[in-house]
Amino acid sequence: MADIEADGRPATAQATIQAQPRRRHFWRDKGPAIAVAVGIILLWQAIVVGFSIPTYIAPSPIQVAQVFLEQGDVLWINFWPTLLEAAAGFLVGNTVAVVLAIWFVHSRLAERAFYPIAVFINTIPIIAVAPILVLILGNGYAPKIVIAALICFFPTLVNMVRGLKAVSPEMLELMRVLSASPREVLFKVRLQSSLPFLFAALKIASTTCVIGAIVGEWIGSNYGLGSLIIEATYNFRSPLLYATVVLGAGLAVAFFSLTSLVEKRVLTWKTQDVH
Amino acid sequence: MAEAAISVKNLAVRFASEAGAVTALEGVGFDVPEGGFITMLGPSGCGKSTLLRAIADLVEISEGAISVFGRTPEAARLARDFAFVFQDASLLPWRSAIDNVRLPLEVGGKAGVVDQHASPEDLLALVGLAGRERALPHELSGGMRQRVSIARALVTRPRVLLMDEPFGALDEINRDRLNEELLRIWAETGTTIMFVTHSVPEAAFLGQRVLVLSAHPGRVREYAKVDLTAERRLAMRETVEFIRITAHLRGLLEAA
Numbered sequence: 001m002a003d004i005e006a007d008g009r010p011a012t013a014q015a016t017i018q019a020q021p022r023r024r025h026f027w028r029d030k031g032p033a034i035a036v037a038v039g040i041i042l043l044w045q046a047i048v049v050g051f052s053i054p055t056y057i058a059p060s061p062i063q064v065a066q067v068f069l070e071q072g073d074v075l076w077i078n079f080w081p082t083l084l085e086a087a088a089g090f091l092v093g094n095t096v097a098v099v100l101a102i103w104f105v106h107s108r109l110a111e112r113a114f115y116p117i118a119v120f121i122n123t124i125p126i127i128a129v130a131p132i133l134v135l136i137l138g139n140g141y142a143p144k145i146v147i148a149a150l151i152c153f154f155p156t157l158v159n160m161v162r163g164l165k166a167v168s169p170e171m172l173e174l175m176r177v178l179s180a181s182p183r184e185v186l187f188k189v190r191l192q193s194s195l196p197f198l199f200a201a202l203k204i205a206s207t208t209c210v211i212g213a214i215v216g217e218w219i220g221s222n223y224g225l226g227s228l229i230i231e232a233t234y235n236f237r238s239p240l241l242y243a244t245v246v247l248g249a250g251l252a253v254a255f256f257s258l259t260s261l262v263e264k265r266v267l268t269w270k271t272q273d274v275h
Numbered sequence: 276m277a278e279a280a281i282s283v284k285n286l287a288v289r290f291a292s293e294a295g296a297v298t299a300l301e302g303v304g305f306d307v308p309e310g311g312f313i314t315m316l317g318p319s320g321c322g323k324s325t326l327l328r329a330i331a332d333l334v335e336i337s338e339g340a341i342s343v344f345g346r347t348p349e350a351a352r353l354a355r356d357f358a359f360v361f362q363d364a365s366l367l368p369w370r371s372a373i374d375n376v377r378l379p380l381e382v383g384g385k386a387g388v389v390d391q392h393a394s395p396e397d398l399l400a401l402v403g404l405a406g407r408e409r410a411l412p413h414e415l416s417g418g419m420r421q422r423v424s425i426a427r428a429l430v431t432r433p434r435v436l437l438m439d440e441p442f443g444a445l446d447e448i449n450r451d452r453l454n455e456e457l458l459r460i461w462a463e464t465g466t467t468i469m470f471v472t473h474s475v476p477e478a479a480f481l482g483q484r485v486l487v488l489s490a491h492p493g494r495v496r497e498y499a500k501v502d503l504t505a506e507r508r509l510a511m512r513e514t515v516e517f518i519r520i521t522a523h524l525r526g527l528l529e530a531a
Contacts, residue, residue, distance in 0.1 A: 170361040173333055177359045179352055180382040188382060192369050269369040269411050 059239040067243035074228070074240075075247055082225040083251060085141055085213035089148020090255070094205055097153045098198070101160035105190070106182060111161075122154040127215055134219045144216030144224070151212035152205035156198070163197025164190045196270050199263040206255035214248055225251075280344060280435055280467040281307040281330060287338035288325055298492040299325045303339070305486060305498050307469060309434075312461055314470045314482030318528060322493030323471045327437050330469070331359050344434060355383075357435040358428035362443045364420035366412040366427075372399060373408040376427045398426035401460060418449035425457070429464065438470045442477070451509055454480055458507055475528070476512055479503075479520045487527045496527050 041061050047053070048060040055063060068075065100118070104111040130147055137143040167189055175185050217226025225248045232241035286303040289296045299322040307313050315323045328334040330341055332348035343351035351357060358379070366375045376395040399408055402422035412420055421441060428436055442450040454477060461468055472478050478485045479501055487496040501520055503511065511517050 168363065168365060170363050170365045171367075173328075174359065174361065174365050175382065176333060177331055177352060177357075178379050178383045179355075184382040188378070189367065192367070269413070 056236040056238050059242055063239040064242045064246065067239045071240060071243070075243060078223055078225050078228045078244075079247055079251070081141070081144075081223050082210070082213050082217065082248070085144040085216065085224070086148050086209040086251065086255065088141070088145045089150075089212055090152055090205055090209040092145060093149030093152030093209070094156045094202060096149070097156035097201075098160050101157055101164055101194075102186065104161050105164040106186075115161075118154060118157055121150070126151050126212065130215050130219050134216070139220060143219075144213050144221070144226075147216040148209040148212030151208045155204045155208075156201040159197045159201035160194055163194025166197065167193050195267055199259070199267065202259050203256060203263070206259040207252040210248060210252040210255065278309050278344075279306040279342075280309040280311065281469065282342045283326075283330070283339070284341075285339035286326070286329065286336060286341060288322065288329055288334060289337045300329070301492040301494055303488075303493065303495055305495060307435075307467060310465055310467055312458075312468045312470070312481060312483050313486055314472055314478040314484075315486045315488065316472060316475065316478040316524060316528065317488030317493065317496075318490045319473065321488040321490035323488050324439055326488070326493065327439050327469060327471050330435075331357060331437050333359075351435075355379075355431045356433060357437055358431060358433035360421075360424055360428045360436065360438040360441045362440040364412070364417075364424040366420055366423055368412050371409045371411055372404060372415065372423045372426075375412070375423055376430050378427060379431050393430050393432050395426070395430055398429050399423070401429070401463070402426045403456065416449075418445055418453060421445065421453065422456075425460070429460070429466070432464075433466060435467045435469065438468065440471050440473065443473070450474075450477070455507075455509060457481065475521050475524050476517075479517060479524060480507055480509075480512060485524060487524060489530075496530070499524065499527070 045061050048058055100114070104115060126147060129150065130143070133143040133146050137146060164186075167185075171189060172185070175189060180188070213224070214226035214229065217224035218230055221227040225244050228244045229241060229248075232238070232244060283306075284304050286300055287298065288300040289298050291297075303326065315326065317323045325334055329336055330343065330348055332352040336348075341348050343356050346354065346356065366372075367378065370378070373395050376398055380392055396408065399405060402425055404419060404422055404426070407415065407419070410419075412423070415423065425441070442453050445453065457468075458481065460466075470478075470481055472481075482501050483505075485499045485501060487499060488494065489496040499520075503516065503520070
């Protein structure tokens with residue numbers, strides 16, 4: 001059955017685009033960005049050495065790299081708590097957001113009652129809430145996880161509510177003609193339709209949860225990347241400070257990549273925004 | 276052919292809007308014989324979609340009555356007496372063609388348990404999509420997607436097929452081809468069909484009768500008989516008889 005499509009393309013064009021080899025495109029796609037990144041690091045090294053900038057003001061990339069080799073143990077000991085808090089916060093914040101979104105979509109009253117409060121919570125600067133949470137929850141993992149969860153929560157809630165509502169009116173009418181229950185509409189239609197929206201939010205959350213964990217560790221903590229940042233700053237251990245920041249960024253990038261990977265695996269049917 | 280599949284009596288549908296109550300339909304009455312193919316034609320805003328949706332229990336009736344094989348629209352919906360085809364194919368993009376056709380069998384609780392459902396594979400073959408069972412909607416063209424949605428509507432073996440401008444978004448070549456195929460499917464399944472369109476030739480080509488509605492509020496202008504042989508071919512549309520019918524329908528629309 002050779003059907004003609006509105007824009008004149010054969011219906012199988014999509015398949016041929018996806019089948020093209022990926023490796024050949026790697027350097028063409030990523031090459032420029034990698035070249036710029038390497039260039040910036042070289043320029044940084046040249047400026048620090050060329051202008052004889054003292055190490056405590058700005059260390060050279062080589063000095064930062066040395067920290068990874070010589071003080072690797074300090075970095076790793078503080079890396080794991082931050083990883084744990086960020087991951088736990090990501091899990092808790094997004095789970096609560098998804099559950100609330102499902103509730104909001106099924107109950108106008110719940111949405112009217114709690115959505116404005118969620119908006120209000122979102123307007124409070126997270127750095128301002130951090131000390132309050134530490135006072136209430138003590139100095140363990142709990143306040144950091146809550147802060148990481150709070151920072152993830154709002155974008156996911158907003159996106160998930162939008163995603164669950166992004167079902168076409170005709171699809172909902174079809175389900176009504178089929179006498180489908182709200183539960184069937186949720187599991188057969190709404191949840192899958194919301195996945196592109198959810199993953200957009202999860203990608204934001206995958207980096208902000210690291211920010212949340214680090215901010216939580218700034219307040220009187222004696223472990224974690226956040227506490228290491230504070231300690232290195234006050235002691236003018238700039239190479240260590242820079243190395244910690246690089247490690248924190250690496251953690252966020254790792255979370256982001258993992259989320260993107262899961263998205264690609266799950267959203268195989270979503271092809272509109274493939275580059 | 277004696278029993279009425281759908282019987283509409285003195286139907287009125289009113290909507291509450293900011294400007295007060297809007298009357299979409301007023302005093303509408305007609306019968307659709309079992310196994311008939313009825314097309315509905317009218318200017319935009321005449322309420323033809325509303326009428327179809329009222330029969331499908333998607334719109335509340337303000338006055339009068341609708342019966343589908345002697346049942347209220349709600350009872351008919353729960354009994355799976357009718358299926359609905361929308362202008363948009365409304366396929367679930369993550370499901371393959373065959374799984375989209377199976378959807379009606381998976382939902383609706385007790386109503387979803389259909390004793391004598393049609394085979395989804397056979398239906399895809401019936402609409403000319405044999406071999407494309409595993410294709411996802413985005414791999415299919417607009418015409419193919421609408422074929423899948425027709426197969427999905429037929430899977431519960433409905434006694435009535437309600438179609439709301441199903442080919443309105445397709446190009447003319449696809450529309451012509453699907454018109455012919457729909458007539459073939461109608462002949463093979465014996466389903467009663469109500470078909471909304473804004474195309475005069477389409478209404479005349481498909482329908483045994485054309486229900487012409489006037490606008491503001493929607494009333495039955497004429498329930499016109501189409502005097503053509505039961506077997507329709509696209510070439511028929513160039514004949515004098517066909518043009519006489521479409522001219523008559525256009526006249527009714529202008530007066531409406």
